[in-house]
Amino acid sequence: MGEEMKAGWERRRLVDVLNIQNGYAFDSKGFNPTKGVPLVRIRSLKAGIETETRFDGEYDARYLVRAGDLLVGMDGEFGCYEWKGEPSLLNQRVCRLQGFSHELLPRFLYYGVNDYLKAIEEVTGFATVKHLSSKQILEIEFPVPPLREQQRIVTILDQAFASIATAKANAEKNLQNSRGLFESHLQSVFTQRGEGWVEKKLGDVCELFQGLCINAKTKHLLVEKSSLPLLRIKDLRTNSAEQFVAESGWPKNAHVCESEIIYTRTGQIGLVFRGRVGILHNNCFKVRPKPVLNTDYLFWWLQNPAFRAKITILASKAAQPDITHSLFKEQPILLPPRDYQDQAIALIDKMRAETQRLESIYQQKLAALEALKKSLLHQAFSGQL
Numbered sequence: 001m002g003e004e005m006k007a008g009w010e011r012r013r014l015v016d017v018l019n020i021q022n023g024y025a026f027d028s029k030g031f032n033p034t035k036g037v038p039l040v041r042i043r044s045l046k047a048g049i050e051t052e053t054r055f056d057g058e059y060d061a062r063y064l065v066r067a068g069d070l071l072v073g074m075d076g077e078f079g080c081y082e083w084k085g086e087p088s089l090l091n092q093r094v095c096r097l098q099g100f101s102h103e104l105l106p107r108f109l110y111y112g113v114n115d116y117l118k119a120i121e122e123v124t125g126f127a128t129v130k131h132l133s134s135k136q137i138l139e140i141e142f143p144v145p146p147l148r149e150q151q152r153i154v155t156i157l158d159q160a161f162a163s164i165a166t167a168k169a170n171a172e173k174n175l176q177n178s179r180g181l182f183e184s185h186l187q188s189v190f191t192q193r194g195e196g197w198v199e200k201k202l203g204d205v206c207e208l209f210q211g212l213c214i215n216a217k218t219k220h221l222l223v224e225k226s227s228l229p230l231l232r233i234k235d236l237r238t239n240s241a242e243q244f245v246a247e248s249g250w251p252k253n254a255h256v257c258e259s260e261i262i263y264t265r266t267g268q269i270g271l272v273f274r275g276r277v278g279i280l281h282n283n284c285f286k287v288r289p290k291p292v293l294n295t296d297y298l299f300w301w302l303q304n305p306a307f308r309a310k311i312t313i314l315a316s317k318a319a320q321p322d323i324t325h326s327l328f329k330e331q332p333i334l335l336p337p338r339d340y341q342d343q344a345i346a347l348i349d350k351m352r353a354e355t356q357r358l359e360s361i362y363q364q365k366l367a368a369l370e371a372l373k374k375s376l377l378h379q380a381f382s383g384q385l
Helices: 106-123 134-138 147-191 233-238 295-301 305-315 325-330 338-381
Strands: 010-013 019-022 037-040 070-073 079-082 088-090 094-098 141-144 198-201 206-210 261-264 278-280 284-289 332-335
Touching (some): 070 106, 079 106, 088 094, 094 134, 106 147, 147 295, 147 305, 206 325, 261 295, 278 284, 284 295, 295 338
Parallel strands (some): 037 088
Antiparallel strands (some): 010 141, 070 079, 070 094, 206 284, 261 284
């Protein structure tokens, strides 16, 4: 953004080449999911084609957003997006870039302005969420080449980004297919029946141990730092540690080691984890198999799509979805002889390794496509394209 300008280019403050319309604070009493005109909120911007909220009430037509309009989210992540959906209303904390002078093509600005918005975001302080003002946008000094050069660059970027979008969609589809193939294989392993197979209740073949409940009586166990992280669902999902527990004083069975299975029971229910060490939070179970059951077999059984779907439906009958001890223990598990369990796990491990190999390839392709987009934009706005 601070590079030397190419000959014929100049920097112009956006206030000199466009104006901004701020969104309107529509009465939330008119918000609903089905009736009225769609409402563009910050959460709608990334998709750019739909919104889950509508406004049923009177409105000024000046606040109607149409396909092709450029919108900027002014809270949280600062970014400029092209609206591609049906006519919708411009809500507060979203603004529209409009009134472009003959010197600047809107699409040229669209391709280049996000780097400037991101730079503002990075230096903006915040208490709970970052806020962007119209004045900050208008003060941006933006590179403006001659119109013919702008059009040439826009044409190149439109074609390149369309090709990248197609390649990205294919890679994402392949990634999804590889995961689907593994789940299909997993389900086939657990739906076979053969000689020596028996149906048991989970409560007959494994034990459950509750995590640590943090309340007035136990909050003294939370410490600034220790070797024992408190393992909440959030920490398990992100493989992070934000809170810690004292080295002693907690229930013995709330401790988990790397080989033990963790199962989430409330909130985000039915997630399965392993490979963590710490003190389990109360929103999870520790699941320990009895000798008749291979630990790996249980680990994958709990992730079997058929089992997950069934127990999720049962747990969701309550106002707050919750998998109780009794609900978990009542669920059936198909139990083959131990030698078949060992064979099944070998097949699952082999399939999982192949799936992870394919996922890595597709993730690398997606990362390369994103890097290509950034490289093209850098070349375009430094006069190298």
